[in-house]
Amino acid sequence: MSGDTETPDPKRNLDAIRERIAAAARDAGRDAAEITLIAVAKKHGRERILPALDAGHRDFGENRVQEAAAKWPELKAARNGVRLHMIGPLQSNKTDAACALFDAIHTLDRPKLAAALAARREKGGALPELFIQVNTGEEPQKAGVGPGEADAFIDRCREEFGLSVSGLMCIPPVEEEPSLHFALLAKIADRNGLKNLSMGMSGDFETAIAFGATHIRIGEAIFGPRARG
Ligand SMILES: *Cc1c(COP(=O)(O)O)cnc(C)c1O
Helix, strand or coil, X not given: CCCCCCCCCHXXXXXXXXXHHHHHHHHCXXXXXXXXXXXXXXXXXXXXXXXXHHCCCCEEEECCHHHHHHHHHHHHHHCCCCEEEECCCCCHHHHHHHHHHCCEEEEECCHHHHHHHHHHHHCCCCCCEEEEEECCCCCCCCCCECCCCHHHHHHHHHXXXXXXXXXXXXXXXXXXXXXXXXXHHHHHHHHCCCCEEECCCCCCHHXXXXXXXXXXXXXXXXXXXXXXX
């Protein structure tokens, strides 16, 4: 059977990923229960998402506010305990919409966005769990604060904006050994007293777990290939 033409089975794939998470955690001497599997559902519709919900999965990732706003209010209302994670770049003018929809934002990466989050809280609005994105590979096209500015930005989020920072997130450069980037993110988190690390995708999550990932973000290995564009 060709894997390319087969319809992906999200439930079976989730089971397989959970087994691999358990094995990677065991190898690292860690408890698999401290690792949250975020099923990245971007570009997939209800027909793929519902089987994952039916299988009991509750943490999902999206990378665009608009797409998430079209898909999730209905799905969230239909099931208890769904937690939605924003993993794509966030424009500060979409802060309120994002906060209303998402339970966690993994891409806090600049003062303007931190200020918008602080302003929302000042108006009495609830804030999602916040991860600061670090551009560990210092890639110009990629979002995230540079590794050299991370300590100062974390401080600023806490002191100037009064935000509670939960952890750090990174997306390693595709061409590079991810372990170097995972180790760097873990080091920055450690020296800033942050426990949570959002790192690891379909191709490298076992390595991420070895380096302390607490939130792994998996799309293709659960839902199959995405439409291009
Ligand atoms: C799409 C995406 C993922 C999931 O990638 P896969 O390779 O499909 O597992 C993880 N993190 C971010 C930030 C993404 O945009």
